Amino acid sequence: MPSEASEPADPRAVRRLTLEKDGPLLVEGPVEVRLEDGTVVSSDRFCVALCRCRRSKRYPWCDTSHRRRTRR
Structure with a gap:
C-alpha cells in the first residue's frame, strides 16, 4: 500500500541486506x-523480501514466483 515518504528516525541506522542466490533481496x-x-x-x-526477478504479482515484494522458473 503506498504511503507518504518520511525521513527515517536515524539516517545513520544500518540495514542488513542479504542476497539470496536466484531469489529475493532480504532487507531487515x-x-x-x-x-x-x-x-x-x-x-x-x-x-x-524484495523481488529481483520482476515475476512477482505483489512487486516490489517477493511472492516466490522466482521458484517457478530457474535461470540458465
Whole structure:
C-alpha cells in the first residue's frame, strides 16, 4: 500500500541486506521502497523480501514466483 515518504528516525541506522542466490533481496525492516514511478511503499515487518526477478504479482515484494522458473 503506498504511503507518504518520511525521513527515517536515524539516517545513520544500518540495514542488513542479504542476497539470496536466484531469489529475493532480504532487507531487515522496517523499510520504505521508492519505485520507478516515484511511488513509495513501506513495510514495518522485521524482514522483507524484495523481488529481483520482476515475476512477482505483489512487486516490489517477493511472492516466490522466482521458484517457478530457474535461470540458465
